[in-house]
Amino acid sequence: MRRIRKGHALTAVLLVAVVAGFAIPAASVKASRTGLPTKIGKGEGALNVIEWPAYTDPSFAKKFQQQTGCIIHRKDAGSSNEMFALMHANGGGGGGQYDLVSASGDASLRLIYAHDVQAVNVHLIPSWKNFLPAFKSPPHNTVNGIHYGISLQWGPNTLIYNTKKVKPAPKGWSSIYSPKYKGKLTVPNNPIQIADAALYLMTTKPSLGIKDPYELTRAQLTAAAQLLIRQKPLLKRYWNYATDEDTSFKNGDVWMGAGWPYQTLQLQSNKVPVKEIVPLPTTGWADTWMLAARAPHPNCAYMWMKYVTTPKVEAKQAIVFGETPVNPKACPYMNQLSKGSCAGYHLNEPASYYNKIHFWKTPVPTCGWKKGNSCMDYNAWQQAWTQITG
Amino acid sequence: MAVDAGAFATGPSLRRARLRLSGLFWRRPWLKAAGLLGPPLGAFLIVYVGALAILFISSFWTVNSFTSAIEHTWTLANYRLIFAGGQPYLHIAALTLEIAAAVTVTDAILAFPLAFFMARLAGKRTRALLFVMVLLPLWSSYLVRVYAWQAILSHNGALNWALNGLGLPDQNVAYTNTAMWIVFSYLWLPFMVLPIYAALERIPDSYLEASADLGARGVRTFRAVILPLALPGVVAGSIFTFCLTLGDYITPLLVGGPSSQFIGNTVYRYIGEANVPFAAAFATIPLAIVGVYLLLARRLGAFEAL
Numbered sequence: 001m002r003r004i005r006k007g008h009a010l011t012a013v014l015l016v017a018v019v020a021g022f023a024i025p026a027a028s029v030k031a032s033r034t035g036l037p038t039k040i041g042k043g044e045g046a047l048n049v050i051e052w053p054a055y056t057d058p059s060f061a062k063k064f065q066q067q068t069g070c071i072i073h074r075k076d077a078g079s080s081n082e083m084f085a086l087m088h089a090n091g092g093g094g095g096g097q098y099d100l101v102s103a104s105g106d107a108s109l110r111l112i113y114a115h116d117v118q119a120v121n122v123h124l125i126p127s128w129k130n131f132l133p134a135f136k137s138p139p140h141n142t143v144n145g146i147h148y149g150i151s152l153q154w155g156p157n158t159l160i161y162n163t164k165k166v167k168p169a170p171k172g173w174s175s176i177y178s179p180k181y182k183g184k185l186t187v188p189n190n191p192i193q194i195a196d197a198a199l200y201l202m203t204t205k206p207s208l209g210i211k212d213p214y215e216l217t218r219a220q221l222t223a224a225a226q227l228l229i230r231q232k233p234l235l236k237r238y239w240n241y242a243t244d245e246d247t248s249f250k251n252g253d254v255w256m257g258a259g260w261p262y263q264t265l266q267l268q269s270n271k272v273p274v275k276e277i278v279p280l281p282t283t284g285w286a287d288t289w290m291l292a293a294r295a296p297h298p299n300c301a302y303m304w305m306k307y308v309t310t311p312k313v314e315a316k317q318a319i320v321f322g323e324t325p326v327n328p329k330a331c332p333y334m335n336q337l338s339k340g341s342c343a344g345y346h347l348n349e350p351a352s353y354y355n356k357i358h359f360w361k362t363p364v365p366t367c368g369w370k371k372g373n374s375c376m377d378y379n380a381w382q383q384a385w386t387q388i389t390g
Numbered sequence: 391m392a393v394d395a396g397a398f399a400t401g402p403s404l405r406r407a408r409l410r411l412s413g414l415f416w417r418r419p420w421l422k423a424a425g426l427l428g429p430p431l432g433a434f435l436i437v438y439v440g441a442l443a444i445l446f447i448s449s450f451w452t453v454n455s456f457t458s459a460i461e462h463t464w465t466l467a468n469y470r471l472i473f474a475g476g477q478p479y480l481h482i483a484a485l486t487l488e489i490a491a492a493v494t495v496t497d498a499i500l501a502f503p504l505a506f507f508m509a510r511l512a513g514k515r516t517r518a519l520l521f522v523m524v525l526l527p528l529w530s531s532y533l534v535r536v537y538a539w540q541a542i543l544s545h546n547g548a549l550n551w552a553l554n555g556l557g558l559p560d561q562n563v564a565y566t567n568t569a570m571w572i573v574f575s576y577l578w579l580p581f582m583v584l585p586i587y588a589a590l591e592r593i594p595d596s597y598l599e600a601s602a603d604l605g606a607r608g609v610r611t612f613r614a615v616i617l618p619l620a621l622p623g624v625v626a627g628s629i630f631t632f633c634l635t636l637g638d639y640i641t642p643l644l645v646g647g648p649s650s651q652f653i654g655n656t657v658y659r660y661i662g663e664a665n666v667p668f669a670a671a672f673a674t675i676p677l678a679i680v681g682v683y684l685l686l687a688r689r690l691g692a693f694e695a696l
Contacts, residue, residue: 085661114459232649238648379663386482
């Protein structure tokens with residue numbers, strides 16, 4: 001018995017040591033707000049990125065590696081949550097391992113407030129001044145005038161439907177809340193989907209007073225959640241990964257659903273009879289290359305941000321993934337790669353068009369349209385989503 | 391020569407030290423046991439129990455929803471939220487528990503006749519063949535097996551193709567809780583067959599003969615002799631099927647429907663939100679359930695059958 005007790009004491013001591021070591025780094029990471037670099041130094045020979053699968057596709061990354069000597073090491077993430085968790089692990093700030101993350105708008109503010117990413121000097125990125133005005137300092141990656149990354153590509157959330165089964169073609173987002181195609185619908189398994197419901201309520205139920213689908217009061221969040229709870233019996237499933245949605249359309253389990261142009265392209269290339277519409281107003285996503293707070297290869301990271309926003313590379317990535325560049329100078333190159341694609345991906349729209357797309361941003365307690373911290377934060381959205389899907 | 395002299399000088403003293411050490415071990419046998427068991431046991435405690443303990447401790451912390459930093463103030467807030475009225479967490483836990491129980495019962499019913507045939511009726515060759523067939527799925531990837539079921543159950547899949555061939559209407563099984571139940575039952579069946587087989591094989595023939603000599607017919611022998619002796623095997627198998635289902639989160643993701651959230655899915659989501667404390671608190675629930683289950687299983691003699 002004595003031996004056992006000694007073992008217990010030893011374990012306890014070790015535990016305390018481990019817990020203490022675990023607790024300290026979490027608090028000590030701070031974003032550096034001053035001392036932005038004024039020029040890009042010599043490359044470090046490597047670049048570690050957390051990316052949406054193939055966001056550093058060899059078709060355009062190979063040339064970068066040859067030019068700069070920065071060899072890219074990729075970590076693919078399947079969801080915004082995974083990206084955030086990877087960046088926040090090992091003491092945060094990319095864990096001293098990762099340099100860049102291609103964060104979407106539902107993760108970018110979270111990364112900023114968690115001090116996992118650092119400010120970048122946009123003037124070191126020549127293409128930045130040519131960006132569409134909506135993507136120079138968007139609220140999802142710029143806080144108090146400080147830029148925490150370089151916008152990359154964007155796209156609207158689209159309504160995809162099977163042309164053989166859904167007749168007549170859907171006109172707007174009301175189709176995914178109507179029982180006409182009960183059991184044949186799908187929407188993403190993502191708390192940010194609440195914003196889609198809020199946007200729908202903004203026009204259909206103006207009495208709620210929703211001003212911004214990402215800045216909801218408790219009553220507005222509850223109303224959006226109730227709409228989604230009523231929607232749930234109409235759904236075949238919530239899709240988790242883009243390929244899940246493709247599979248469901250391919251197998252005939254799903255006829256209509258919310259998705260991205262990427263899925264439509266994939267399905268059409270697999271000869272599945274689908275089309276998409278972009279009902280306005282809609283939600284959309286915009287991706288940002290963000291620099292990790294503890295990036296070990298910052299020069300290579302800057303070189304990548306510089307390279308990937310040049311018109312030719314922007315055009316190439318846009319065509320490969322079915323998304324839209326933030327740099328309108330990519331337009332002629334897009335048309336070279338695929339005729340009419342510049343207009344097809346809405347790169348030539350007037351500024352008013354972008355006002356109708358509400359780009360993802362992490363919900364935070366401070367409302368832009370209302371005084372005080374009266375909006376529901378992402379934690380509350382998260383809980384509401386668990387409630388809806390649970 | 392100087393080198394040799396040095397070697398001679400250290401040689402005997404080293405030997406003496408070794409002798410003294412073995413003497414010490416002989417006088418104090420517990421020291422020998424500690425030396426042998428210490429390293430693996432220490433590693434086990436730190437890695438396994440330590441990880442669980444840290445998880446448990448962190449379940450009493452909270453996360454700052456703005457900075458995602460962990461706040462080290464002791465609170466029961468996470469547990470209160472789980473048990474609060476109107477929250478989905480108990481519902482999620484209940485669903486997980488229900489499916490795990492259903493899968494366990496299904497597997498027991500499916501596995502018993504198969505194991506009985508393998509252990510007591512089949513010839514040597516048939517038995518070997520059946521063993522291979524039971525184990526074959528375990529040699530392929532888990533994901534491949536789940537995706538195969540997705541292909542079978544989907545709208546344009548093999549199931550509906552076969553039903554239509556028989557002139558029957560389509561069944562929409564894909565993306566439902568029924569689909570989860572079927573897939574889980576398939577996945578964990580081998581883990582039920584093997585312990586039951588082991589338990590049945592151990593029953594001596596003389597018991598059955600004695601039962602027959604005392605005038606019991608087949609059914610009576612089965613009920614009074616075979617079933618009680620096989621029960622520990624069933625319970626041992628159920629530990630696998632129950633615990634494996636309880637902790638899974640991939641099958642609900644791939645074949646589950648809109649209301650198929652498991653405990654594991656919720657934990658995974660909260661970890662993704664960097665809310666480790668809440669994830670830890672929720673993960674304690676299956677741990678507690680398994681703990682109770684194992685205590686019950688021990689009562690029923692499952693550990694002797696493993």
